[in-house]
Amino acid sequence: MSASKTTMTRHDWTTDEVVALFELPFNELMFQAASVHRANFDPNEVQISTLLSIKTGACPEDCKYCPQSAHYNTGLAKEKLIEVQKVIDQAKAAKAAGASRFCMGAAYRSPAAKDFPHIIDMVKSVKDLGLETCMTLGMLKDEQASALADAGLDYYNHNLDTSPEYYGEIITTRTYGDRLETLQNVRNAGMKICSGGILGMGEGVSDRAGLFIQLSNMNPHPESVPVNMLVKVEGTPMAQEEELDSLDFIRAIAVARIMMPTSHVRLSAGREEMSEEMQAMTFFAGANSIFYGEKLLTTANPEANKDKELFKKLGIRPERAESFDGDVVHPFDPMNCPKRNNEKFYDATL
Numbered sequence: 001m002s003a004s005k006t007t008m009t010r011h012d013w014t015t016d017e018v019v020a021l022f023e024l025p026f027n028e029l030m031f032q033a034a035s036v037h038r039a040n041f042d043p044n045e046v047q048i049s050t051l052l053s054i055k056t057g058a059c060p061e062d063c064k065y066c067p068q069s070a071h072y073n074t075g076l077a078k079e080k081l082i083e084v085q086k087v088i089d090q091a092k093a094a095k096a097a098g099a100s101r102f103c104m105g106a107a108y109r110s111p112a113a114k115d116f117p118h119i120i121d122m123v124k125s126v127k128d129l130g131l132e133t134c135m136t137l138g139m140l141k142d143e144q145a146s147a148l149a150d151a152g153l154d155y156y157n158h159n160l161d162t163s164p165e166y167y168g169e170i171i172t173t174r175t176y177g178d179r180l181e182t183l184q185n186v187r188n189a190g191m192k193i194c195s196g197g198i199l200g201m202g203e204g205v206s207d208r209a210g211l212f213i214q215l216s217n218m219n220p221h222p223e224s225v226p227v228n229m230l231v232k233v234e235g236t237p238m239a240q241e242e243e244l245d246s247l248d249f250i251r252a253i254a255v256a257r258i259m260m261p262t263s264h265v266r267l268s269a270g271r272e273e274m275s276e277e278m279q280a281m282t283f284f285a286g287a288n289s290i291f292y293g294e295k296l297l298t299t300a301n302p303e304a305n306k307d308k309e310l311f312k313k314l315g316i317r318p319e320r321a322e323s324f325d326g327d328v329v330h331p332f333d334p335m336n337c338p339k340r341n342n343e344k345f346y347d348a349t350l
Helices: 002-009 017-023 026-040 083-096 116-128 141-152 174-188 203-218 246-259 275-283 304-314
Strands: 043-048 051-055 101-106 132-136 154-157 193-194 195-201 224-229 264-267 289-291 322-326 328-332
Touching: 002 224, 017 026, 017 203, 017 246, 017 322, 026 246, 026 275, 026 328, 043 264, 083 101, 083 116, 101 116, 101 154, 116 132, 116 141, 132 195, 141 174, 154 224, 193 224, 195 246, 203 246, 224 246, 224 289, 246 275, 275 304
Parallel strands: 043 289, 051 101, 101 132, 132 154, 154 193, 195 224, 224 264, 264 289
Antiparallel strands: 322 328
């Protein structure tokens, strides 16, 4: 398969085709992925996102990787939905730092009825500040998705986690169909999608292929595709999983880039365990987005200054967004945003 043929947006990949990509000689795969990346993005820019947790822990789902699950004892402190005013205060601080998008995440199976009016208020309040909004709240019914969209929500995060065939080994309290239905409800409501999965949970190459096929079958593709590397947390059933080979992870990034050429492919959970060399190879393979900050709610993330130093070494620039204040345009450089005390970030694997 030539690089020129992989720059097309497709929704009809077969398992054999995708497995063949995974099995390409490493250098050939890197060349194809880098070629697709350059055809669609500036190869020296990486999008950076920071995300606020609005509710932590006590989730009724039994996702075997997740320290937020109420099924496992991981020592994670439980927190109720935070007050709307606190969200507004954080959003104002983000805007003052130059941010154009404010993301909020909560550990739910689906949004609680008693909390939903407050969630709507959060979206409206943040939107009124002139910021783009994004959320992750678990499963959404059609009417919930519509209400969020009407309130001004721009993006919704809901991961598929793995292939349909392997899914039952990871989660039993929510079906694959439930996840696909939520994503379709999000699309029907007119919102943009952030959806990806987790590698290193004992899945095979065919499962990684199956995950990316499900994502690429969506029309349009998800605007953002987070690719997480399993973070093994004591107390979860996956605490003793074997380490994922770094080259296997890089191959997966490259395949995701080839299959979804215009999506932002995000390095998400697990980046704390990645060396600078590994991260550099993922950027070359087509990753062009990271979650920035010291914490993704329950797992460590590289410190901001380390990210800045790595970007400098690699000659990478933060992808700039623009926020508007009257007629004045403020370019947003996330690497230079001031750090705020007690800032929390949601788990990218939700």
